[in-house]
Amino acid sequence: MIGMKSQDWPTIHQSPEMQALRDYVTAADGSRYANQAASTLRLDVTHSNLMQRWHDLVFDSGMTVSRVKEKLYSHGGTPAADQELYLRRGGGDTLFLWDERKTLADYGVKNGMEIHIKDTNPYSLSANGGLEDVSQVEKYVMPDEAYDKLENSVRAIKRREKEKAEAELAARIAAGEVIEEEPAESTEQVSERIPMGSRCQVQPGGRRGEVAFVGAVRGVKGVWIGIRLDEPQGNNDGSKEGERYFNCKGEKYGCFARPENVEVGDFPELDPFASDEEF
Template sequence: MNEMPAMRAYVTAGDATRYDHQAEGSLRLDVTHSNLNQSFHDLLFDADVPISSVKLKLNRHCGTPPDCMELYLRRGNQMDTVFLYDDSKSLRQYGAQNGMEIHIKDIDPYSLSKGGGLEDVSLVEKYMISEEDYDKLENTVRKQVQAQKAKKQKEKEESGEAAREAIALEELNKLLEEVKVTFLIGARCEVQPGSRRGEVAYVGIPKKQSVVRVGVRLDEPQGSNNGEINGTRYFECPPGYGCFVLHTNVTVGDFPPTDPFASDDEF
C-alpha cells in the first residue's frame, strides 16, 4: 500500500482553509532573494498598491535598494515566472494570488549581500589581539571569570575556616565543662612550677583568649596579678596573689596552707 498520498493529504490538510480569514484585498506571498539563502514566508502585501510600494516594503526585509531590484512573480514553478517590470502596476494586475512567490534579483554590482556578504560570517574580518594585550584590558570576560573563581575560592576557604573554628570552639567548650567538674571553685590546689599553694577562684575562657584557664588565689604573693586580665576582673585577691594557668599545671587535693614556722627539726 502506498502511504505517500495519505501522508501528503495529512500534511496539506489545512492548505485549503489557511487564507479563509484573510482581509479583503491582501495577499500572502513567499519572498526569495538572489543573494540570500534566507527566504521570507507568508509576507502580507496589499494587492492593489503599485510595485514601487512593494519594493519599498521588500527593502525593509532584505536591504536591497528599490532601484536595484528586479521583481519576478513565480506562479507555481520557476518556468511560470512573470517579470514585474512596470512599477506603476499592482500585484493584482500581474495576477498575484495567495501562496505565490516574489523573487528579488539584486542587480547592484556592489551589493553588500553579494557572494554571501550578509550571511557568511567567515567573510567578516575578525579583530585580533594578543594574549598579552588582552590581559592588560579592564573588565574583560576573562577577568570577570577569574574574579568569580577567586570569589568562590575565597568563600570556600572562609567556609572551611569557619567550620574549623566552629569545631575548635565546640571542643574548647567541651574541655571547659570537663575541667569545671574537677576544679571546683574554692578547692585547695597546688600550682606548678614552684609548688605554689592556694585555692581555685576561677575556671573559664578569659576574653580575647581561646584556652581554658584556671584562676588561683595564692596563699603567698607568688603570682603575677590581682585576679584581673586585660582590664577584666575574674576574682578578688591582693596584688601579686593571683595567677591564671592551664589546668594541666594545677593539682586539686589536700594542700593546706604552708606554715612558714613549721619545722621537722627536733631540738
C-alpha cells in the same frame, strides 16, 4: 520488520503514517485564504543574495511594483533602485515585473505565488554573505589585562571562590580539623629512591623484577613505577592505551605500581624448582 534491509523499508510517500501526518498538516490548505480580504495577497519572497526566505508576506493586490519594492527593502536590505522583481507562478513559469507603475493585480498575482528579488548592485551589503555569514563580522576581543580588572566576570568569580576555599582550608588546618597533606614527590625525587635498573619487589603478591620506568603515565595522576617482571604475573606488556613505556618479555610481564608499593633491594630472580628444604 525485524531483519529488514534499509532498501526494503517503505519510502515517505509509501508510509501510511507519514501520509496521515501530511494529511493532518495540510488539512486546512484548501481554505487557508478563505478568511482574508478580497484584495489581500499572501506571497513567499526569496532573495538572490540570501539563503533565507520569507513565507506568507502580506501584500495588497492594488500595490504598485514600486510600492512593493519599498516594502521589500525592509526585509532584504536591497534599496528599491537596485531591485529587479520576478513573479514565480509555478511550473517554471516566471514573469519579470518590469513596469513599476503597474499593480500586482495587473500582473495577475495570486495567493501562494513567489516574488524573487534580484539584487543588481555588485557591491550590495547582502552580497557574498554580508548579511548572513557571521564569520565576516569582526569580533571584539578584550585584552586579558582589562578582563582581569572586571569584578563581575566569570574569571573574577572563580578567583574569589578559589581564594575563599583556600582560606577555609587553611583555617581548618590551623584548627586541627584537617591534616595537611604532604606535597607529592617529583619524578626526580622518586628516581633517587627507586633508580632505573634496580631489582625490586612489588606488592601485592611479592612479585619480583627490575625497575624499567619511572615517571608519569597518561590518563592517571602522580608518579608511577614500571616493573619488568621475572614471571608473567602482571597485567600488561609495558604499554598502556597504545603507548609504550618500557619493553619486557611479553604479555603480563609488565606492570605499573605506585612508589609506596615498590621495595628496592637484593631480590634475585626466584628459581621455581628450588626446594625450601635445600640450601
